[in-house]
Amino acid sequence: MNSRRLFFLLPVIVFGVLCAFFLRGLSLDPSTVPTALADKPVPFFDLPPLDDETIALASSDLVGEVALVNVFASWCLPCRVEHPLLMELAVTGKVALHGVNYKDKPEDARAWLDELGDPFLRIGADRDGRVGIDLGVYGVPETFVVDRTGRIRYKHVGPISQSDLEKYLLPLVEKLRQ
Amino acid sequence: MKHWFIGVLLSVTIAIPEAVSFENDAPLDDPVLEVRARELAKHIRCLVCQNQSIFDSDADLAKDLRQIVRERIMSGESDRAVTGYLVERYGDFVLLRPPVKPKTYLLWFGPAIIILFAGAGVVRFLRRTGASSGSPEALNSAERRRVKSLISDEEVD
Numbered sequence: 001m002n003s004r005r006l007f008f009l010l011p012v013i014v015f016g017v018l019c020a021f022f023l024r025g026l027s028l029d030p031s032t033v034p035t036a037l038a039d040k041p042v043p044f045f046d047l048p049p050l051d052d053e054t055i056a057l058a059s060s061d062l063v064g065e066v067a068l069v070n071v072f073a074s075w076c077l078p079c080r081v082e083h084p085l086l087m088e089l090a091v092t093g094k095v096a097l098h099g100v101n102y103k104d105k106p107e108d109a110r111a112w113l114d115e116l117g118d119p120f121l122r123i124g125a126d127r128d129g130r131v132g133i134d135l136g137v138y139g140v141p142e143t144f145v146v147d148r149t150g151r152i153r154y155k156h157v158g159p160i161s162q163s164d165l166e167k168y169l170l171p172l173v174e175k176l177r178q
Numbered sequence: 179m180k181h182w183f184i185g186v187l188l189s190v191t192i193a194i195p196e197a198v199s200f201e202n203d204a205p206l207d208d209p210v211l212e213v214r215a216r217e218l219a220k221h222i223r224c225l226v227c228q229n230q231s232i233f234d235s236d237a238d239l240a241k242d243l244r245q246i247v248r249e250r251i252m253s254g255e256s257d258r259a260v261t262g263y264l265v266e267r268y269g270d271f272v273l274l275r276p277p278v279k280p281k282t283y284l285l286w287f288g289p290a291i292i293i294l295f296a297g298a299g300v301v302r303f304l305r306r307t308g309a310s311s312g313s314p315e316a317l318n319s320a321e322r323r324r325v326k327s328l329i330s331d332e333e334v335d
Binding site: 030031033034035036037043103128129130133134135136138139 | 225226228238239242243246265266267268269270271
């Protein structure tokens with residue numbers, strides 16, 4: 001009798017499990033694809049500087065200290081949204097912040113930085129977007145957290161919000177520092 | 179008049195070729211390799227538009243990825259190597275057809291397992307009800323009389 005009752009409960013249990021999955025799915029953003037490069041070394045790249053006012057960025061520059069690498073472009077509207085936050089972050093000096101200027105014209109990027117401020121220590125110019133593809137970038141802005149050994153530990157897709165920064169990115173940086 | 183207009187609109191929409199995007203690229207000189215590149219591109223997801231392949235998509239990234247597929251095929255790489263390169267960077271999600279591996283077993287075999295269980299349940303149910311009902315026993319004479327009286331009562335009512 002007991003096992004029979006269990007048998008009838010089975011569909012209810014299966015239904016419950018499915019519901020739990022679907023409920024979880026509702027709060028996931030399907031447009032955010034986690035990086036396939038998590039915990040892997042940053043793919044080798046050696047980008048020229050954006051212009052003679054900036055310092056070039058290569059993958060070897062990312063070894064030695066925890067860094068954020070922000071992939072941005074002047075044509076990218078959400079980049080404009082997160083930019084003030086990057087400026088604030090640069091002032092605090094909590095973490096090394098580098099930029100990859102993705103598929104942009106150097107003069108446009110320069111005008112953009114002159115207008116909004118330049119928070120980056122180094123800026124590599126990825127004119128044809130090949131380095132972006134090597135990094136698995138599929139939409140700007142994207143921000144990589146790279147640890148001291150030059151491994152990618154996390155990628156944030158889309159503009160960074162204050163709460164993303166405080167609740168996730170900065171604590172992660174802090175953790176990687178130790 | 180209105181119908182005619184809608185008809186024209188529809189035909190215009192339908193007449194858009196399968197992949198405008200691919201036509202705008204510079205094809206490979208070798209037609210065999212070009213066909214291979216196109217076939218491969220049909221199975222690679224455009225991460226910007228997600229449910230389109232890079233073959234169909236007009237997104238800038240899709241164009242770049244098509245170019246990479248072409249270059250890699252030109253340089254003599256196998257289809258597997260080319261998709262491997264993309265999967266390394268964008269994950270399995272870049273493949274429109276998810277690979278069969280332990281992580282996706284549930285996805286691939288889940289429906290079959292559910293049908294198997296449901297089928298077993300149905301068979302079990304049919305067997306049980308079939309065994310318990312069978313053909314009913316014949317009525318004895320007393321019961322037959324009772325049925326008759328019940329029926330005639332109803333007719334009186």
